[in-house]
Amino acid sequence: MIKRYLFFVQQPYSFAILRPLQTEILSRGDEVVWYLNGKNVSINSLNNDEKYLTSVEEVKSYNPIAVFVPGNIVPDFFPGIKVQVFHGLEYKKQGHFVIRDFYDLYCTHGPLTTIPFDKLKEIHKHFEVIETGWPKLDPYVKNYQKVNNSKPVLLYAPTFSPSLTSALDLIEEIKQLALTNDYLIKVKFHPKMKQGWIKLYSEFKHDNFEICDADNIVPLIQEADVVISDTSSVVDESLIIGKCVITYKNSQPQACLLNFDKPENLTKMVKQALNLTPIQTQSIQDYVSQVHPYQDGNSSIRILEAVDKVISQGVKKKPLNLVRKYKIRKALNYFYLK
Structure with missing residues (x-):
């Protein structure tokens, strides 16, 4: 059965982060589409062979099993588990370890991020933490000269x-x-x-x-x-x-x-x-x-394996967090509960 995935993007640097993941998804015969949100990104940044959606209705019809995000927020009403892959490795910046109640899975990069998120998991109990490495680096650490x-x-x-x-x-x-x-x-x-x-x-x-x-x-x-x-x-x-x-x-x-x-x-x-x-x-x-101890260029593979694991386990119920849910609905001009 073909698996469908979605990339939710709000910043230009997200393209380089997610494209190695896209390559791995397509190599398996599965599908992936992009959803660009906000004034900072444009479909002009997409390659000719990259598919994209432009409305919430299209996303719901597409029905992805997972939504990958290198940012802080994601529409909770999009189908699929929500996966945080992070916009960078700079764990020292303010906000890196803030739990915003959007995500089912945090794909961490190494012990310096995995250990703190594991501690947060014990407190919040509604998400999984799996160390995978960062997909952006896949093409660059493998066979680099x-x-x-x-x-x-x-x-x-x-x-x-x-x-x-x-x-x-x-x-x-x-x-x-x-x-x-x-x-x-x-x-x-x-x-x-x-x-x-x-x-x-x-x-x-x-x-x-x-x-x-x-x-x-x-x-x-x-x-x-x-x-x-x-x-x-x-x-x-x-x-x-x-x-x-x-x-x-x-x-x-x-x-x-x-x-x-x-x-x-x-x-x-x-x-x-x-x-x-x-x-x-x-x-x-x-x-x-x-x-980031991984120098094998296989972080994208580990991320997809982590997604399969979380889906098989079943997602956990997240807090309501009505304020954040209202803000993301306002941003996408979508005012339904689901």
């Missing part, structure tokens, strides 16, 4: 949060790195970054400086020799792919990061990142084993 760049490529990927971003503090230092002609600087902004801040960077023109617009940052991380950030999900994604990461005023600095708090020290940190000691390399490996 580092590219030899003619000059070191530095990827700068600041977060958008005004209280955490390095975008304003480091702009002059980033320019100076490009001007040395020793490095190629690539900049990738978060979709929610303030346009005024992006403009400050886009006004700078140099052969060694490029602003990248692609939705998926992982190929940029793969190409880079060093990643520069602050407190962002990009940090963990980069570490897992084996990159050294420099962070500016990281909210929770750890041994696996080269953290600094004075902009003028950035050049020194770059030189250090390009010449890591064995101890620093080991600290990165130790951290990865806790955040």
Whole structure:
């Protein structure tokens, strides 16, 4: 019997997270469709062979067995179990462990997320937690080989949060790195970054400086020799792919990061990142084993197996949570109970 799945998407970064899962679903002869919600996403981001639905009625008729979401909310009135796959690996950010009573299954990435969610499961008792790994990384950790760049490529990927971003503090230092002609600087902004801040960077023109617009940052991380950030999900994604990461005023600095708090020290940190000691390399490996130990590229397989397990067990009754249910109905202009 063919299984039907649905992807509920509200942000551009969701496409790269879910497409490896789509590949696995289709390889099994099953079906999957996309449902895009909100002003931040458009059907123009879908590939020509990707199917999508545009109404609640179509979703109900399609009747998926599971709805996958890399975000905080999902329509409770959609058919199928609701599966949280997460929008990033940055477990340190506020809200990562908030239980919103929408989900039947949390697919965690490694011990640092599995253990806290297991504790929450014992408290709330209406969802399952299964460690699977993150589907976004599947194509990139399997058979990955580092590219030899003619000059070191530095990827700068600041977060958008005004209280955490390095975008304003480091702009002059980033320019100076490009001007040395020793490095190629690539900049990738978060979709929610303030346009005024992006403009400050886009006004700078140099052969060694490029602003990248692609939705998926992982190929940029793969190409880079060093990643520069602050407190962002990009940090963990980069570490897992084996990159050294420099962070500016990281909210929770750890041994696996080269953290600094004075902009003028950035050049020194770059030189250090390009010449890591064995101890620093080991600290990165130790951290990865806790955040995302899976390097086999099979997280999508484990997620689908987890879905089958939860469905066979039967879902548990969730709290009413009328306020959140009203908000999601308002967002989709759907005012029925089911």
